[in-house]
Amino acid sequence: MPEGERVIRAAGGVAWRQADGGVLVCLVHRPRYGDWSLPKGKLEPGEHPLLAAVREVAEEADVRAVPQVRLPTVRYRSEGRPKVVDYWSMRAVDTGGFQPDTEVDGIRWLPVGEAARLVSYPHDAEVLTAFAALPPVTATVALVRHAQAGQRGTWSGPDSARPLDATGWAQAHALAPLVALVRPTRLLSASARRCVQTLDPAAALLDLPVEVTGDLDEPRPGQDPHERALAAAACLAELAAAGGAAGACSQGKVMPGALERLTGRAGDFTTSKGGGWLLAFAADRLLAADRW
Numbered sequence: 055m056p057e058g059e060r061v062i063r064a065a066g067g068v069a070w071r072q073a074d075g076g077v078l079v080c081l082v083h084r085p086r087y088g089d090w091s092l093p094k095g096k097l098e099p100g101e102h103p104l105l106a107a108v109r110e111v112a113e114e115a116d117v118r119a120v121p122q123v124r125l126p127t128v129r130y131r132s133e134g135r136p137k138v139v140d141y142w143s144m145r146a147v148d149t150g151g152f153q154p155d156t157e158v159d160g161i162r163w164l165p166v167g168e169a170a171r172l173v174s175y176p177h178d179a180e181v182l183t184a185f186a187a188l189p190p191v192t193a194t195v196a197l198v199r200h201a202q203a204g205q206r207g208t209w210s211g212p213d214s215a216r217p218l219d220a221t222g223w224a225q226a227h228a229l230a231p232l233v234a235l236v237r238p239t240r241l242l243s244a245s246a247r248r249c250v251q252t253l254d255p256a257a258a259l260l261d262l263p264v265e266v267t268g269d270l271d272e273p274r275p276g277q278d279p280h281e282r283a284l285a286a287a288a289c290l291a292e293l294a295a296a297g298g299a300a301g302a303c304s305q306g307k308v309m310p311g312a313l314e315r316l317t318g319r320a321g322d323f324t325t326s327k328g329g330g331w332l333l334a335f336a337a338d339r340l341l342a343a344d345r346w
Contacts, residue, residue, distance in 0.1 A: 062137040065107035066094025067144040068185045069119045071163065079169050079182065080115050080146070083160035089174035090162070092181060093117075094139055103140045104332070104346065108235055111144060115161050116152040119144035120237050120299065122191045123334045124344040125184050128177040141181050142344075143188060147237065189336045193294040196233045196301045198330030198346075199309055201225035203248035218251045225328030230255035232346060236299040236332070238262070242289070244270035249303045252328075256301060272307035283311025290316060294335035316340040 069080040082093045095110035097103060104121055111117050125141040152161055164172065170182040201222035209216045218226060233241075233256040241257055242265050243249045253264045269289035273282040286308045293300045304312070310323035313331070317323075317340055325331070325345075332344040 059136055062132055062135050063097045063103065064094050064137060064139040065097060065103040065110060065141070066092050066139060067107045067111045067119060067121065067142045068092060068125060068181060069111050069115060069117045069144045069146045070185070071146040071149075073163075076165060078163040079166055079185070080111075080117055081162050081164060081169055081172060082114050082158045083162075084157065085159045086157070087174075090172050091174060092141065092178050093158075094141070102232060102346070104142065104235060105231060107140065107142050108144065114158045116150040117144075117146050118148040118150075119146045120194065121235055121332065122194055123188055123342045124332070125181050128181065130177060143185050143191070145191070189341060191334045191341060192337055193297050193335040194236045194299045195290055195293055195333040195335070196236045196238065196299075196330060197290065197309070197333055198229055198233065198252060198301070198303050199306055199325040199327055200244075200246065200249040200252045200303055201229070201328040203327075214246045216246070216248055218248050222248065222252070222328070226252045227255045229328060229330065230259045232330070233301040234259050236301070238299045238301040240265065240293070240300045241302070242267055242270065242293065242300065243303045244268070244272070244305055244308075246271065246305065249305065252303045253301065270302060270304040270308065272305035279307065279311060282308050283315060286312035287315040290333070291335075291338040291340075294333070294340075295338040313343055317343060 070077050081090050093111045093114040097106040111119050121142040121144050123143045128139045166186045170179040203216050203222050204219045241253050241262050243253050245266050250264050257264050269285045273279045309325050313323040330346045334342045
């Protein structure tokens with residue numbers, strides 16, 4: 055890409071639903087281009103790609119969907135500029151009465167193989183091939199690290215009582231719609247005040263209580279970090295084994311070890327404050343960890 059070129063950012067998804075004959079995926083027809091493609095669209099200013107992906111699938115195909123696994127990112131040139139499109143697999147949970155318009159005048163729900171043959175672009179077929187290779191996802195967990203809470207050295211009280219600062223509250227409010235995307239039925243938090251507060255905006259948005267558990271706490275002085283990581287991994291796996299979706303907030307000294315145990319591999323699982331992961335499971339087995 056030539057230096058200084060402004061990249062067009064877009065996002066979309068492979069929205070799928072279960073039918074009697076198996077899994078069907080959604081394609082859209084765009085009269086402007088005369089093509090069949092996966093639903094996608096440009097990010098709004100400051101919009102997170104995952105929020106954009108879910109929004110665009112809803113706007114183009116009238117499908118409300120829950121994101122599950124990140125699929126291959128597509129790069130190509132559009133109107134003379136480089137374009138990057140992020141895709142996620144998405145379970146369709148609701149469909150409205152689709153009305154054709156000037157942007158999309160038709161949708162089709164097709165088996166994956168048939169959809170891959172119909173799409174107009176090879177990169178869409180590659181995304182569908184990656185989707186077809188996924189095992190069935192049975193649970194999703196939005197895992198976040200607590201937001202900014204000032205400096206430990208400037209807080210005179212117990213560290214577990216240290217609250218979010220102004221930046222942290224802004225981060226917590228930004229996280230809330232991301233956590234809500236997975237449509238969680240439970241919200242779990244480590245016992246530190248800053249962790250509970252990080253989920254408070256999501257709890258208000260979803261009308262759910264925040265359940266506090268020590269299993270997501272980082273090690274206290276004298277505690278074995280490996281045991282704490284095992285406890286956190288077991289807590290997340292138990293959430294996943296129950297099926298459905300959940301949100302969870304933990305701490306920076308326990309999340310990397312927990313994710314290493316869940317993935318079964320070493321890696322860079324450090325997470326910034328106010329950052330997080332979209333975890334997709336098959337039963338209690340982690341299939342994918344997508345950093346937000």
